[in-house]
Amino acid sequence: MSGGLRTGADYIDAIRADGRTVYYNGEVVRDVTRHPAFRGAVASVASLYDLAAHPDNRERMTYEIDGSGRRALHCYRIPRSVEDLRAARGMSAAWAEATCGLMGRTPDHVAGFLSGFAAKPSLFAAGGAAYADNVQRFFQFARDRHLYVSYAIVPPQIDRSKPAHQQSDPTLYAGVVAERDDGIVLKGAQQLATGAVLSDYVYVSCIHPLQPGDENHAFGVVIPMSAPGLKVYSRKSFALAGDARDYPLSARFDETDALLVLDDVFVPWEHVFIHRNLDVCWNQWWKTPAHSYGNYQAQVRYATKLRFLLGLAKRVTEITGVGAMPPVRVQLGELAAHATIVELMIDAQETRATTDGEGVVWPAKSALYAVMSLQGELNSRMVDMLRELSGGSMIMLPPSLADFDHPDAARDLERYIASPGYPARDRVALLKMAWDLIGSEFAGRHQQYEKFYGGASFLVKQNMFRIYDFDAATSLVDRALAGVELPADRAAA
Ligand SMILES: Cc1cc2nc3c(=O)[nH]c(=O)nc-3n(C[C@H](O)[C@H](O)[C@H](O)COP(=O)(O)OP(=O)(O)OC[C@H]3O[C@@H](n4cnc5c(N)ncnc54)[C@H](O)[C@@H]3O)c2cc1C
Structure with missing residues (x-):
């Protein structure tokens, strides 16, 4: 940590060989920070953390949390003024410039979602007060640790003509399969988790419209990438396209996308934001910022x-x-x-x-x-x-x-x-x-x-x-039409 901010080295240490299960070319990757398919992107993300932690960039990249003396990245903030919004823009622009705008899901992307959720705890409380607490607690946890969270909020394609619960097996799309005293168990797959291989946590939920009968798929949870049962199937990495001098962008900025398979993944209650609730699952996207x-x-x-x-x-x-x-x-x-x-x-x-x-x-x-x-x-x-x-x-x-x-x-x-x-x-x-x-x-x-x-x-x-x-x-059209003298209606005449 540098002045309480996460450095690139901190980030690499956190994700190095943490037990995450990433499959690539028929192998389980033991350390994504060293594997040639991912190390270029890991280095790029690390450089973003270094940029943010550099004392010269303090104001541009961070703000002080409520007079506490502690600082957080601008992206982890509920904006209370347009200036707050612009500060987040300034931070994101600095990271985008460092990556030529070619890494879409840098940590500031899902941080925006988490800030938006935390801004509206009452929406999550509609499913029970504890869910609102969970949203806010995790927001603070992620903010204080400057975490990199990715997300997978779309079910795998399989058969788009049928709702989640009518797929040939109702556990194909990720969903709740068991409820325990200490949490829930999830099974199935969700896509298309850009940057999941590189991140600390993933938010798994559903943005596709769900319908009655799909309740098991109406959930929202955060999961550490090292969670037992969470399997990450990365697509082909373009970092391996050839010599880095010949593919200078692929080599550095391929954040990779992944299919997530949840093989009976246990999620403790404190990481559950939404549980079997169609309305909250839908409204999280549209009734929060x-x-x-x-x-x-x-x-x-x-x-x-x-x-x-x-x-x-x-x-x-x-x-x-x-x-x-x-x-x-x-x-x-x-x-x-x-x-x-x-x-x-x-x-x-x-x-x-x-x-x-x-x-x-x-x-x-x-x-x-x-x-x-x-x-x-x-x-x-x-x-x-x-x-x-x-x-x-x-x-x-x-x-x-x-x-x-x-x-x-x-x-x-x-x-x-x-x-x-x-x-x-x-x-x-x-x-x-x-x-x-x-x-x-x-x-x-x-x-x-x-x-x-x-x-x-x-x-x-x-x-x-x-x-x-x-x-x-349409009122413009109606007004314009009102000025047009129409021929008399023959039936009325
Ligand atoms: C490179 C990349 C990165 C991504 N990163 C992420 C990520 O980080 N996290 C994440 O959660 N998601 C991510 N997405 C997933 C993205 O959210 C989905 O791909 C997107 O929502 C479209 O869903 P789909 O791929 O299942 O396409 P589908 O829903 O299957 O749609 C494909 C096409 O089928 C037709 N179609 C399908 N349904 C209908 C309908 N009801 N009415 C009319 N036409 C229809 C349309 O032509 C549509 O364009 C990413 C996608 C890509 C390509």
């Missing part, structure tokens, strides 16, 4: 990623000498317009934020869900534009920077792969980075991420539908 805080952070991260994409687009066009051509400037202008809209929608979440009766500040949902609704299409368009601008530059590269080690190859590469002002090695390094952003397997996963991280678009757009003031729109 949790979804707003978590996705406000996600937008700060995304805006940073777009700035990175813009930077690469500009450099790529400079390299190939097309940057000053009017049509290229138009394309760069369009890219800049998209990136600016995303950035300013974060401002709008702040300037249009509301304060509820309990003094809790909520970022404006209209601005949040409007930009989230369009993100999938916007992102695909922007990636496509960068492809358009780059021509064959990201393809016509040597397989590896190691090719420069061969004297003949180096001579040819230095002659034919260079551009004015860009020696071959620099040019190759930059274009490989650009390819890793938009063309590699890591990049492909990122496209999927931007489409689905906040839920499938048909759900996100329904959030927008729910909050848009359609009455204000």
Whole structure:
């Protein structure tokens, strides 16, 4: 700990060989901090903790907890003013800049959800007062230890045409299978836990609409990653794509995604926020500011990623000498317009934020869900534009920077792969980075991420539908129609 804050070394010590069960390529990984599939991402998360713990960054990254002298990360705070919200943004922006906006579920993401839950204990108390206490106690516990919590809140796909309890086996989707004096037992799977391999705890619950009969699946619990029976099945890690110099983003920022299998996992009562309660399970997302805080952070991260994409687009066009051509400037202008809209929608979440009766500040949902609704299409368009601008530059590269080690190859590469002002090695390094952003397997996963991280678009757009003031729109139509002289109704005449 440094000044009470968690350092990168503290974080690595905490997750190193703690007994978590991570499967990878048919093996159980004993130590994720050393395994080549995960160590790059672990090092990146550790660097974020170091950044936050550095004395120079104290104000930007942390605040003092209620005059106690103890400090916590801004993301672990219930905002009582727009300034509190902006402070969380400043912290998340610093972490996003350190990871080029390419790690979506850094510890500040689920911290936002936990803060949102803690802001509305009464909602959890609807299931029993103890649940509200559990939410608040865990929030303080995680805040005081600067924990990294991931989450898995979507059931595995299996058969989306049927509700949870009507799957071929009712214990396929994660659910409660036993209740004991000291807690509950969970069985089944939940997806798609980004960063679970790297985190301290995981929040497991359900954001999919549930229906009567699904009560066993209407739960919310925090589980330490080392809990007996919790099995983590990571997808393929792109950190192993090749030499880190050739895949500079995959190597450092692949946070990995995982299927969680809960094999009779015991959860003590103090870690249970919701137990067999359909209403609370649904309302936790929409009647607390949790979804707003978590996705406000996600937008700060995304805006940073777009700035990175813009930077690469500009450099790529400079390299190939097309940057000053009017049509290229138009394309760069369009890219800049998209990136600016995303950035300013974060401002709008702040300037249009509301304060509820309990003094809790909520970022404006209209601005949040409007930009989230369009993100999938916007992102695909922007990636496509960068492809358009780059021509064959990201393809016509040597397989590896190691090719420069061969004297003949180096001579040819230095002659034919260079551009004015860009020696071959620099040019190759930059274009490989650009390819890793938009063309590699890591990049492909990122496209999927931007489409689905906040839920499938048909759900996100329904959030927008729910909050848009359609009455204000239809009344305009009605007023306009009132001024139109209609032909007499023949039946009435
Ligand atoms: C890279 C990545 C990272 C993620 N990280 C996390 C994470 O950290 N934690 C987490 O909990 N989740 C995470 N998610 C999961 C994400 O929340 C889900 O993928 C998302 O909610 C969509 O659910 P699904 O994949 O089951 O798709 P489905 O619900 O199966 O939907 C797939 C498609 O089927 C169609 N469809 C399905 N149902 C309907 C319907 N009722 N009406 C109309 N069309 C329908 C739509 O075209 C939809 O896009 C992540 C996802 C991705 C891709």
